[in-house]
Amino acid sequence: SQTIHQWPATLVQPVGSPLSLECTVEGTSNPNLYWYRQAAGRGLQLLFYSVGIGQISSEVPQNLSASRPQDRQFILSSKKLLLSDSGFYLCAWSSRTGGYNSPLHFGNGTRLTVT
Amino acid sequence: GNSVTQMEGPVTLSEEAFLTINCTYTATGYPSLFWYVQYPGEGLQLLLKATKADDKGSNKGFEATYRKETTSFHLEKGSVQVSDSAVYFCALSGGGAQKLVFGQGTRLTINP
Numbered sequence: 621s622q623t624i625h626q627w628p629a630t631l632v633q634p635v636g637s638p639l640s641l642e643c644t645v646e647g648t649s650n651p652n653l654y655w656y657r658q659a660a661g662r663g664l665q666l667l668f669y670s671v672g673i674g675q676i677s678s679e680v681p682q683n684l685s686a687s688r689p690q691d692r693q694f695i696l697s698s699k700k701l702l703l704s705d706s707g708f709y710l711c712a713w714s715s716r717t718g719g720y721n722s723p724l725h726f727g728n729g730t731r732l733t734v735t
Numbered sequence: 736g737n738s739v740t741q742m743e744g745p746v747t748l749s750e751e752a753f754l755t756i757n758c759t760y761t762a763t764g765y766p767s768l769f770w771y772v773q774y775p776g777e778g779l780q781l782l783l784k785a786t787k788a789d790d791k792g793s794n795k796g797f798e799a800t801y802r803k804e805t806t807s808f809h810l811e812k813g814s815v816q817v818s819d820s821a822v823y824f825c826a827l828s829g830g831g832a833q834k835l836v837f838g839q840g841t842r843l844t845i846n847p
Contacts, residue, residue, distance in 0.1 A: 626778075654834075663839035664779075664824065679834075710778050721767050721786045721828070724835055726778035 622647035626711045626727030633734055639684075639698040641730050643711030646692065651713040653694040654724065655686055658708040670694060671716070706734045737762045741825050741838035748815055749846050756810040756841050758799075758825035766827040768792075768801050768808040769835065773822040782810075782823070817845045 626643045633639060645651050655667040666679045668686035676686050683702050687695045694711060708731050712724040742757040760768065767786045771779040783792030788803035797812045808825060825838040 664837040666834060666836075669834055712778075721784070723769060723781040723784060724771075724779075726771075726780070728776075728778045 622713075622725065624711065624713055624725055624727045626730060628730060629728065630731045631733070633701050633732065635703055635734055636700045639696070639701050639705070639732070641696040641709055641711075641732075643694045643696075643727055644692055645694075645713045648692070648713070648715065650691060650716055652716055653688060653692075654712040654714070655694065655696050656710040656712065656726075658710060658729075660707070664710070668696070701734045703734050706732055708732075737766065737827060737836045739825050739827055739836055739838035741823075741841050744822075744840070745842040745844060747844045747846065750817055751814045752845075754810070754812040754815045754819075754843070756823055756825075756843070758808045758810065758838060760806050760808065760825075760827050762806075762827055768799070769826045769828075770797070770799055770808070770810050771824040771826060771837075773824065773840070775821070779824060815843075815845050817847050819843060820845045 623646045653670045656664045657667055658664050668676055668678055670676050670688045673688055673691055684698050708729050710729045711727040714722045714724045738761045740759050769784045770782040772782045773779045782797055783794040785792040785801035788801055791800045799808050799810045801808055822840045822842045824840045826835045
């Protein structure tokens with residue numbers, strides 16, 4: 621069966637420090653991968669998605685970047701965190717074969733607090 | 736562009752009450768529609784989905800019918816339990832790579 625791992629679960633970082641959040645998927649090949657952010661009391665905002673190694677699409681301009689160095693690995697990074705980067709970050713994958721009918725499968729999230 | 740609007744929360748009900756969480760959407764083409772549930776401190780889990788007009792998705796006693804004429808996908812459950820307390824998200828598929836557009840979420844609290 622497919623599983624998705626996301627870490628760390630919680631993170632407290634000072635303003636101006638770098639960030640690296642990692643997400644890996646097991647049990648499937650060539651997944652679509654996604655990073656979402658959920659700000660406190662708000663819905664989910666799609667940050668990045670990827671359809672293949674090295675292929676990253678950014679949905680909103682921001683202080684963050686994403687990379688996909690391997691087929692089932694997706695990394696969210698920042699060189700210098702801002703207070704506004706605080707939130708709950710969710711990695712997700714979907715199968716390419718089902719098209720629009722394929723649901724997203726989410727990791728358990730990383731709660732990031734920038735102080 | 737595509738968008739999803741959910742009823743504002745929070746919603747508080749007593750156990751065994753009837754639940755409706757409204758969801759309406761705007762989309763081009765024929766999107767698939769989803770309900771996700773997020774339990775405290777966790778990621779989102781798919782609750783149910785519907786892929787074409789008049790389809791009814793159902794799971795764990797929850798139901799939602801894809802109504803193209805009213806562009807709605809309301810979530811219902813006949814008798815809620817304390818364990819149903821969570822945040823519920825309506826979403827639609829749109830764009831390439833199965834990008835989901837989410838509503839803002841509705842927090843549901845069920846009191847015993």
